[in-house]
Amino acid sequence: MTAASAVRSADLGFGELEPLAASFEAAVRAASVVEERDVRLADATVRLRSPHPEMLRRLGRAFAHLELDEPAGQPDLTVNLWDAESGGSPPPLPNTEDEEAPGAFFYFSNHQLRAGFQLGTSGDARVLAVYPNAPTPALSVLETSNARGWYWVADARRIPYWEQATPLVYLLDWWLRARGMHMLHAGAVGTDEGGVVLVGKSGSGKSTAALSSLDADLFYAGDDYIAVSLDTQPQVHCLYGSGKLMQNHVERLPFLLDALANRDHLAIEKAVVYVNEHWPAKITAGFPLRAVVLPRITPGLVEARYFEASPVAGFTALAPSTVFQMHTRGQDSLVRVRRLVERVPSYVLELGSDIASIPHAIRDLIATVGAGA
Amino acid sequence: MKRSGLRVNAPQVIHETIDGEVIIINLATGNYYSVKGAGADIWDVVQASPGADAHEIAAAVARRFDNPLDAVEGEIGRFLEELRREELVAEVDQAVPSTSVANGVAATDGARSFETPVLEKYTDMQDLVLLDPVHEVDAAGWPHARPDVATT
Numbered sequence: 001m002t003a004a005s006a007v008r009s010a011d012l013g014f015g016e017l018e019p020l021a022a023s024f025e026a027a028v029r030a031a032s033v034v035e036e037r038d039v040r041l042a043d044a045t046v047r048l049r050s051p052h053p054e055m056l057r058r059l060g061r062a063f064a065h066l067e068l069d070e071p072a073g074q075p076d077l078t079v080n081l082w083d084a085e086s087g088g089s090p091p092p093l094p095n096t097e098d099e100e101a102p103g104a105f106f107y108f109s110n111h112q113l114r115a116g117f118q119l120g121t122s123g124d125a126r127v128l129a130v131y132p133n134a135p136t137p138a139l140s141v142l143e144t145s146n147a148r149g150w151y152w153v154a155d156a157r158r159i160p161y162w163e164q165a166t167p168l169v170y171l172l173d174w175w176l177r178a179r180g181m182h183m184l185h186a187g188a189v190g191t192d193e194g195g196v197v198l199v200g201k202s203g204s205g206k207s208t209a210a211l212s213s214l215d216a217d218l219f220y221a222g223d224d225y226i227a228v229s230l231d232t233q234p235q236v237h238c239l240y241g242s243g244k245l246m247q248n249h250v251e252r253l254p255f256l257l258d259a260l261a262n263r264d265h266l267a268i269e270k271a272v273v274y275v276n277e278h279w280p281a282k283i284t285a286g287f288p289l290r291a292v293v294l295p296r297i298t299p300g301l302v303e304a305r306y307f308e309a310s311p312v313a314g315f316t317a318l319a320p321s322t323v324f325q326m327h328t329r330g331q332d333s334l335v336r337v338r339r340l341v342e343r344v345p346s347y348v349l350e351l352g353s354d355i356a357s358i359p360h361a362i363r364d365l366i367a368t369v370g371a372g373a
Numbered sequence: 374m375k376r377s378g379l380r381v382n383a384p385q386v387i388h389e390t391i392d393g394e395v396i397i398i399n400l401a402t403g404n405y406y407s408v409k410g411a412g413a414d415i416w417d418v419v420q421a422s423p424g425a426d427a428h429e430i431a432a433a434v435a436r437r438f439d440n441p442l443d444a445v446e447g448e449i450g451r452f453l454e455e456l457r458r459e460e461l462v463a464e465v466d467q468a469v470p471s472t473s474v475a476n477g478v479a480a481t482d483g484a485r486s487f488e489t490p491v492l493e494k495y496t497d498m499q500d501l502v503l504l505d506p507v508h509e510v511d512a513a514g515w516p517h518a519r520p521d522v523a524t525t
Binding site for chain 1: 383391396405495497
């Protein structure tokens with residue numbers, strides 16, 4: 001069975017762990033090698049393992065700032081990464097016969113595991129000629145023990161740029177939730193004393209606001225997905241050392257131009273920058289969360305300014321965006337977001353034409369909230 | 374007004390109330406909604422009393438306000454119909470006797486006046502659902518092969 005045909009019918013053994021392990025171990029035997037990278041992620045140790053060095057490099061790049069110098073003794077989570085080209089048989093995949101949308105996501109859980117399958121597209125040259133960024137089929141699995149994860153793709157060469165910039169989103173979201181944390185569709189910047197999450201749908205200005213901090217005295221914890229713990233004092237945890245920016249927003253941050261990872265593909269891709277490679281001193285593992293901030297691009301305004309918003313405004317900016325981006329379909333996601341906006345204040349941050357004023361406004365906001373805490 | 378029982382259209386609809394405002398998300402369509410005031414009371418009664426019909430819901434809501442039932446039942450019925458059109462509530466398959474429709478706190482001093490309930494609709498997330506449709510499959514339906522598809 002080829003990887004392309006595998007998604008057209010249900011495979012026996014799907015939803016079971018043994019076939020997954022057998023597929024991965026066959027790939028390891030075929031490659032005669034397995035490489036590992038250990039990272040410190042959200043106060044835990046995660047090991048990425050793969051018989052496919054290039055796949056590990058692609059998916060590990062966004063985590064490089066969290067990489068441990070020495071191997072961890074016993075990681076809290078081990079994620080096995082492989083593809084159909086690694087050797088062995090592909091893992092059992094679901095029946096997706098009635099669905100054609102490449103972005104379609106199939107979710108399943110049982111007593112052993114949670115699984116998500118992204119349909120993607122075949123590697124047919126005719127498809128790729130029309131959709132050069134067509135993603136490869138991808139299977140994410142997290143065991144209910146929370147100790148092992150599995151990530152298989154049909155073709156590691158076709159892992160899309162957005163997956164490389166923010167890898168393993170679904171798997172990590174499940175894992176974080178089991179550990180009392182929550183992955184948010186948000187950016188985050190701050191200081192050692194505290195910081196803010198920047199929330200809103202794509203195009204709202206949260207990446208512009210987050211990446212503008214690289215040219216100022218703020219630390220960067222992400223621009224798209226971050227984790228928060230929901231303790232009495234919520235804590236932001238950095239997951240990815242990358243940033244993505246809409247093409248027409250790049251010119252507003254010219255200092256990024258030389259650092260773009262995909263400057264030759266901006267006609268069809270968002271601009272990607274690996275902050276952990278170009279500004280390693282600006283990356284932080286996290287900070288106490290002081291406020292939820294709603295960036296709002298405001299035509300005619302020059303200097304950025306902020307004003308307090310209602311918890312409902314913070315909730316409405318954060319909850320639908322996170323639910324739809326993360327494919328988290330449970331009521332619990334809304335409950336967690338509500339708890340968050342009830343614990344820290346929400347602010348609207350109006351963004352004007354003076355980009356340099358954005359981090360200053362954020363810094364001032366953090367100080368204001370901190371003074372009132 | 375059709376006398377059939379209603380329920381929140383879970384699991385495709387999730388909702389949360391914060392500061393008296395209800396945010397409702399329809400995961401299937403990508404739309405989300407805001408409801409305040411009397412609309413939030415109507416939603417509260419619907420979600421707390423699955424199986425109650427429109428008349429019972431209207432009666433429970435009217436008790437929370439300083440208005441007689443016949444003055445508000447029409448507007449409540451229209452609002453429920455809008456909720457149904459948006460697939461936020463669904464009719465129950467079998468009528469459920471709703472002997473204890475949630476009343477909440479009845480108006481005592483006339484402080485709350487009934488205002489026409491409004492369902493504010495936001496569609497800016499629709500694209501995500503259209504481009505990345507989500508299929509949630511239960512253990513019986515997936516991963517087993519469909520009967521008409523040969524398993525390879």
